[in-house]
Amino acid sequence: MPETIKLKKGLDIKLEGEAGGEDPRPVPCALHALKPTDFRALVPKLEVKAGDRVRAGDPLFSNKHNPAVKFTAPVSGTVEEIRRGEKRKILAVVVKADERITYKEFATPAPGEEAPGERIIELLLESGLWPLIKQRPYDIIADPATRPKAIFVTAFDSSPLAPDYKILLKNERPALRAGLNALSKLTGGTLHLNARAGETPLPADDLPRNVKINHFAGPHPAGNVGVQIHHLDPINKGETAWVVNLPDVALIGRFLSSGRVDLRQLVALAGSEVTAPAYLSTITGARVGDIVKGRLRDRERQRVISGNVLTGERVTEDSFLGFYHRLITVIPEGDRPEFLGWATPGLEKFSMSRAFPSFLFPNKRYRLNANYHGEQRAFVMSGQYEKVLPMDILPVYLLKAILAGDIEKMEQLGILEVAPEDLALCEFACTSKIPVQEIIASGIERMMKELT
Amino acid sequence: MKSLRAFLDKHKPAFEKGGKYHLFRSVFTGLDSFLYVPARTTRSGCAIRDAIDLKRTMSVVVLALLPALLFGIYNVGYQHARVTGEDVAFVQQFLYGLWRVLPMIIVSYVVGLSIEFAAAQLRGHEINEGFLVSGLLIPMVMPVTAPLWMIALSTAFAVIIGKEIFGGTGMNIWNPALLARAFFFFSYPSRVSGDTVWVAGLPDGLSCATPLAEAYQGTPITPGLETMFWGLIPGSIGETSTFCILLGATLLLITGIGSWKIMLSTVIGGAGMALLLQHALPADNPYSHVTVLQHLLAGGFAFGAVFMATDPVTAAQTGPGKWIYGLLIGIIAIVIRALNPGYPEGMMLAILLMNTFAPLIDWCVVQRNVTRRIKRGRVATRA
Numbered sequence: 091m092p093e094t095i096k097l098k099k100g101l102d103i104k105l106e107g108e109a110g111g112e113d114p115r116p117v118p119c120a121l122h123a124l125k126p127t128d129f130r131a132l133v134p135k136l137e138v139k140a141g142d143r144v145r146a147g148d149p150l151f152s153n154k155h156n157p158a159v160k161f162t163a164p165v166s167g168t169v170e171e172i173r174r175g176e177k178r179k180i181l182a183v184v185v186k187a188d189e190r191i192t193y194k195e196f197a198t199p200a201p202g203e204e205a206p207g208e209r210i211i212e213l214l215l216e217s218g219l220w221p222l223i224k225q226r227p228y229d230i231i232a233d234p235a236t237r238p239k240a241i242f243v244t245a246f247d248s249s250p251l252a253p254d255y256k257i258l259l260k261n262e263r264p265a266l267r268a269g270l271n272a273l274s275k276l277t278g279g280t281l282h283l284n285a286r287a288g289e290t291p292l293p294a295d296d297l298p299r300n301v302k303i304n305h306f307a308g309p310h311p312a313g314n315v316g317v318q319i320h321h322l323d324p325i326n327k328g329e330t331a332w333v334v335n336l337p338d339v340a341l342i343g344r345f346l347s348s349g350r351v352d353l354r355q356l357v358a359l360a361g362s363e364v365t366a367p368a369y370l371s372t373i374t375g376a377r378v379g380d381i382v383k384g385r386l387r388d389r390e391r392q393r394v395i396s397g398n399v400l401t402g403e404r405v406t407e408d409s410f411l412g413f414y415h416r417l418i419t420v421i422p423e424g425d426r427p428e429f430l431g432w433a434t435p436g437l438e439k440f441s442m443s444r445a446f447p448s449f450l451f452p453n454k455r456y457r458l459n460a461n462y463h464g465e466q467r468a469f470v471m472s473g474q475y476e477k478v479l480p481m482d483i484l485p486v487y488l489l490k491a492i493l494a495g496d497i498e499k500m501e502q503l504g505i506l507e508v509a510p511e512d513l514a515l516c517e518f519a520c521t522s523k524i525p526v527q528e529i530i531a532s533g534i535e536r537m538m539k540e541l542t
Numbered sequence: 543m544k545s546l547r548a549f550l551d552k553h554k555p556a557f558e559k560g561g562k563y564h565l566f567r568s569v570f571t572g573l574d575s576f577l578y579v580p581a582r583t584t585r586s587g588c589a590i591r592d593a594i595d596l597k598r599t600m601s602v603v604v605l606a607l608l609p610a611l612l613f614g615i616y617n618v619g620y621q622h623a624r625v626t627g628e629d630v631a632f633v634q635q636f637l638y639g640l641w642r643v644l645p646m647i648i649v650s651y652v653v654g655l656s657i658e659f660a661a662a663q664l665r666g667h668e669i670n671e672g673f674l675v676s677g678l679l680i681p682m683v684m685p686v687t688a689p690l691w692m693i694a695l696s697t698a699f700a701v702i703i704g705k706e707i708f709g710g711t712g713m714n715i716w717n718p719a720l721l722a723r724a725f726f727f728f729s730y731p732s733r734v735s736g737d738t739v740w741v742a743g744l745p746d747g748l749s750c751a752t753p754l755a756e757a758y759q760g761t762p763i764t765p766g767l768e769t770m771f772w773g774l775i776p777g778s779i780g781e782t783s784t785f786c787i788l789l790g791a792t793l794l795l796i797t798g799i800g801s802w803k804i805m806l807s808t809v810i811g812g813a814g815m816a817l818l819l820q821h822a823l824p825a826d827n828p829y830s831h832v833t834v835l836q837h838l839l840a841g842g843f844a845f846g847a848v849f850m851a852t853d854p855v856t857a858a859q860t861g862p863g864k865w866i867y868g869l870l871i872g873i874i875a876i877v878i879r880a881l882n883p884g885y886p887e888g889m890m891l892a893i894l895l896m897n898t899f900a901p902l903i904d905w906c907v908v909q910r911n912v913t914r915r916i917k918r919g920r921v922a923t924r925a
Contacts, residue, residue: 472859
């Protein structure tokens with residue numbers, strides 16, 4: 091049994107409305123979209139216009155700076171609209187799905203045939219599945235021209251109300267095997283498979299030779315791949331690692347075995363405002379309204395989030411499931427002023443600090459809303475961020491270096507090792523309500539601009 | 543409560559930019575957000591946020607200060623009754639104390655908050671909650687005989703020079719309350735040291751020394767350890783009762799708002815230094831007779847360790863930095879007491895000195911983190 095890496099720092103926020111079993115009611119799939127904004131630092135170049143016919147796997151847009159990286163339609167149908175925002179920025183390419191999906195056929199390796207790494211990369215780029223592979227530093231889509239020192243696959247999600255990968259992947263064993271086998275050829279180094287302590291995502295004889303299974307124990311963010319890398323093989327200046335989520339490995343494997351871009355998958359619908367939190371069967375980029383329709387309590391104004399409550403994106407019903415998301419969380423909006431709210435005992439409130447009684451009830455589940463619970467202030471408290479960041483990084487100093495625009499300091503203090511999601515709990519816990527993730531994202535953007 | 547909310551909403555526009563009373567915008571929004579936690583919800587980043595905010599944090603600190611404050615008020619009356627020989631009841635002693643202390647608190651809050659509101663208005667900032675604590679701390683570290691105008695002047699100095707010119711709460715280098723005391727201390731030394739300032743209404747010709755002053759003068763410390771622990775001794779208003787300070791410390795430690803690292807390391811540093819001096823000093827030095835417990839119970843040591851050294855803005859902010867910072871405060875405070883011919887008490891100066899050096903300590907800690915990362919990179923390249 092391999093050694094378990096035990097993380098002490100972090101925080102499990104227990105929310106009401108964890109997804110239970112599968113919801114058999116089908117999700118109507120009328121509209122699906124790919125959102126260029128799901129990909130950090132991507133400048134999209136459109137490959138279609140409204141009215142075009144596409145098959146599942148036909149490109150919708152590509153990376154302007156590297157046209158080989160394509161983003162393809164998750165369903166077949168007609169391009170309904172190119173949704174644009176300010177300055178004509180492309181927000182979403184929307185496809186109206188056919189009743190029956192037709193797939194573009196890719197010439198994937200025949201069963202039993204071993205394709206070399208280059209061929210796999212080519213196929214993934216062509217099929218639009220390449221963006222499922224991200225890289226560190228910077229948490230962006232992997233650069234197909236580099237060779238990573240290692241690939242890290244995280245096999246669990248520790249965030250609040252996270253979908254259980256065991257449920258997501260219960261019928262995907264062959265796809266996982268094919269996917270891991272393909273990934274193992276993309277690095278000369280190790281393919282790390284990072285599981286929760288006590289779990290085995292796949293039997294060992296299913297795994298390629300250069301796979302190493304690591305186990306992690308501890309509260310969130312133990313499941314964040316950035317934290318895992320930090321403890322296994324930290325990223326130094328000049329190094330690159332690739333990262334993939336285990337459910338995405340299944341999509342890659344399914345594609346390589348079938349030759350089709352088949353992005354059907356389970357998505358969890360969770361949160362206190364969901365009538366019966368459950369797993370739904372849908373396809374990448376589904377319209378949020380179609381997923382949540384008839385499944386919410388509607389007792390007060392609601393916040394719908396694509397992803398989890400810490401890192402997810404606020405969406406409207408007319409928006410679409412994020413490319414990397416397998417969770418939609420619905421919580422109360424909480425947009426009501428609260429009389430002397432800072433002074434009340436706050437039995438229903440949750441706090442990491444012990445200034446609220448929530449620390450006395452460690453197992454209670456909370457119905458938390460999206461209220462700020464305060465106003466933004468300068469950094470006052472110290473030592474708070476450190477409690478929820480299981481990395482040898484001084485978060486406040488890193489943030490200050492970013493705010494000061496000091497590239498060298500940012501690098502010295504570890505910006506190459508973090509993604510905004512790794513410091514999401516710092517933002518949650520912050521007394522001064524500092525927008526931590528936004529600052530980290532701006533730091534990453536700055537690094538990329540200055541160093542390329 | 544609905545009518546109050548409606549009232550605030552109705553008058554809000556008058557205070558916004560271009561409104562009739564926009565000069566008082568900071569006052570209005572300060573009051574509004576004090577009465578109602580704003581309805582504002584998250585836009586980016588985490589959708590949910592911890593329930594804690596700076597108002598909650600600061601009110602916990604104020605709550606932690608209350609036992610020491612209430613006791614201090616009572617002690618003012620008690621000491622007064624003691625020196626005048628009046629035989630009065632507990633309630634009357636407390637009321638006498640209240641009559642002396644309440645004006646000091648009011649002056650400190652009115653002066654400090656006015657400056658804060660004005661500064662917030664000038665900068666277009668929101669009012670920061672920091673002064674809620676500072677405004678209470680300032681009278682608590684003053685002798686009860688301090689004239690109100692001196693308190694007003696010290697408060698103004700601390701808020702303007704100590705805080706606002708650096709950018710307000712969170713940006714200051716020195717603890718504002720201690721800076722107020724330091725200003726007072728160096729501007730009007732006769733009003734904050736000696737044997738006559740610690741008791742209100744002291745009859746002419748009488749004197750009443752604090753235990754530290756007794757040690758300083760080379761006479762034995764008169765109050766027993768028990769009296770010093772409960773706090774019925776002369777001293778600054780809030781500092782005398784170690785028991786009440788410990789009550790406050792308990793609240794700060796339970797809530798996690800005060801740093802246990804700083805409190806513990808300050809006590810360790812002070813106790814260690816006191817022990818060392820007790821044995822190292824020659825027998826004719828009066829401080830060789832002051833025990834560790836006497837040092838810890840006397841003067842502002844406990845108050846400083848619990849409420850002043852732990853100010854998160856002016857203390858060291860890294861984990862290891864806090865240990866070094868606290869240890870040095872404890873050590874320096876005792877060194878100033880025992881080895882300095884000028885001042886009987888050293889806690890204030892020790893904390894202000896370490897406030898000054900806290901960024902340097904943190905810099906060293908940060909640098910160690912940077913070096914570790916660079917080294918790790920070098921090892922990786924070589925391999």
